[in-house]
Amino acid sequence: MQRLDDPAALVQVRFDGTTLELAEGGNLAAELLAVGVAAFRRTPVSGAPRGPFCMMGACFDCLVEIDGVVRQACMTEVRDGIEISRPSAGAEVSND
Numbered sequence: 001m002q003r004l005d006d007p008a009a010l011v012q013v014r015f016d017g018t019t020l021e022l023a024e025g026g027n028l029a030a031e032l033l034a035v036g037v038a039a040f041r042r043t044p045v046s047g048a049p050r051g052p053f054c055m056m057g058a059c060f061d062c063l064v065e066i067d068g069v070v071r072q073a074c075m076t077e078v079r080d081g082i083e084i085s086r087p088s089a090g091a092e093v094s095n096d
């Protein structure tokens with residue numbers, strides 16, 4: 001997956017300790033896919049990797065932990081300086 005247009009502004013975020021430059025205000029799931037992040041989380045039972053599937057908030061396969069709260073990446077805008085990580089097993093999901 002790649003961006004169709006150059007973003008107006010890039011911001012820096014951290015994903016599992018790696019600094020990434022993503023389009024400010026872009027869809028977080030799409031931006032992570034565009035820079036090569038495909039596995040956003042692992043299933044609690046088998047540990048199989050999961051990444052965005054529906055891109056509309058229905059499947060929950062795009063869960064990531066953002067600044068300590070588990071959220072759907074496809075329902076989140078990119079902001080400068082956010083800390084993102086793969087969620088730990090048993091983490092609660094926020095619908096805010």
Ligand code: FES
Binds near residue numbers: 052053058063
């Ligand atoms: S990709 Fe399905 S909920 Fe985000």
